[in-house]
Amino acid sequence: MSETQAQLLLDRCDELAAISSRPDVLERVHLSPEHRAANDLVAGWMREAGLKTWQDAAGNQCGRLEGREPDLPALLLGSHIDTVPDAGRYDGMLGVLLAIQVVSRIRDSGIELPFALEVVAFSDEEGTRFGTALIGSRALAGTWHDDWWNLTDKNGITLFEAFQDFGLDPARLPGAFRRPEELVGYLEAHIEQGPILDDADRRLAVVSSIAGARRFALTVTGKAGHAGGTPFDRRRDALVGASELVVAIERISKERDVIGTVGRLQAFPGGVNVIPGLVELSLDLRAEFDEDRDESIRLITEAAHEICERRGLAFHSTEIYRADAVRCDLGLQEAITAGIRASGDQHPLSIWSRAGHDGMAVVAVTPVAMLFLRCKGGISHHPDEAVKKADVAAALTAYEAAVRELVNRG
Structure with missing residues (x-):
């Protein structure tokens, strides 16, 4: 089943990659028409997985599966769906799709959840349009800087104006902020964006820290x-x-x-x-x-x-x-390590991330941890970005097992 679902995720990455502002290469930036189309597509997949969906006040696409009772704190799963110019099709996007599929599998299993599960597709991790990265995740974490409103893109449009053009009300931005008591942690699956796993011929790794x-x-x-x-x-x-x-x-x-x-x-x-x-x-x-x-x-x-x-x-x-550098939470790291073992690797690698990720912002509001899967040759931020279906299947198994480990802990 994991192989079949892995192929589904790869096909969905292709669908997302078709949403681009340029016909020749993949480019999808914050608060653009392509951002809206990608949010709509991801929201549809979230609903298929049984999540209640909404777009928050910062333009992040969100979905929620309730726990054993309403309004429990949530374990947050996610990544980003914006891109750099001339991008690959797995950076960020694959992590979002893995998260949705994990929630679908958890829901179908019928297990009782001691917390809610939420998936977030962050709107602006790369900073391509306005030059400041992690805007989406910093909004969620409540670490927004008001001077960002004056940032401009290459056409002179300010972030404030872009919010309005997208249909968002800048005055309502605090509605995107989350409080620590609303969350139990954040897990993110992501391609490594480096060659360590590929050189070691390993599929997965637990991330110890983010540079x-x-x-x-x-x-x-x-x-x-x-x-x-x-x-x-x-x-x-x-x-x-x-x-x-x-x-x-x-x-x-x-x-x-x-x-x-x-x-x-x-x-x-x-x-x-x-x-x-x-x-x-x-x-x-x-x-x-x-x-x-x-x-x-x-x-x-x-x-x-x-x-x-x-x-x-x-x-x-x-x-x-x-x-600043982020140390991943030891307890969440242990859950991911258990997940990797469930995928068949009894001696999981632990590596630090040379690339930045949304967890660097989310850690301000809740503990974070990450699962890496290898990308061919360590190539990322480039159209040659590539992953193996078997690795995606292993990541799906490990991700679900990590969530189940946290469920078992209660």
Whole structure:
């Protein structure tokens, strides 16, 4: 049965992947027409599984199966359904569909639940449209920042305006906030987005923690000039300085065993015969422990100032995102470990997540834990994202068994 249901989930991933703002690649962003269509499709699958559905005040799609009596606290299961540009079809989406199928199997078994089960399809984990990740889950966790209302997308539309265009009332946003007493925990299944499981030829793992991340918008400022007429000893080339900084970020990241990435770099004014006078670049830095992350930021900043002083340049840094590392709850980890054993793996792997997830926000309101399943080659955030049907079947078995373990604990 699990193999048949795994194929169903893969088919549903394909259906969701067809909902895209671009005909050539998958892109589905927060509060877009595609977001609405995906919510509607997921809501239909939730209802098929026996859940009562609603869209919350932040645009998250939710469903609930009551426990043995109404209004019990809920065990929350979920992930996200928004995407990065040119995305794969399993990041986030597969976790939502696994959660729905787990609830369907629990309901069909007829077991008595000491808590309700809820599924949430978070609306904005990636931050693609407005540049700030975890908006959907932070709304649920009640850690919303009012200055987010002024964030704008590439068309100049503010988040406040996008809420209204989507049919949401910004004044009613607190209706999405959850209280600790309403929840007993949060479980999320997700593709690993890395190669550890694939390299080890293992299907599943329990997640011990989620990396702490900080992101920065950096600028290196020099002076534009004629490429032919300006001697090297008079140049203040912002691009050469920025390039040296990129290499320093790689060096420091390797030395400190952290993950530093410059994903965007743009030189201005951009003429082929003009010395760049300004460079804008991004920095994404992640680590298992916040202390290592923060010390690496200090060293990178120190290197940037040294490079720019030596080259007659100016350096500026603005932090645009911060999420501290999250330790997954030990009790929930134990339930997932028991679930993996139920799938046939008697010696489950435990790994920390290098990628960020909605649990980083949800932990503010309830304990969290995660189940990883392997993705081919560790490739994610790319159309080549791929999973095996047998691995999805194993994840479904393990996920259900983890929930049953918590049911048995009462």
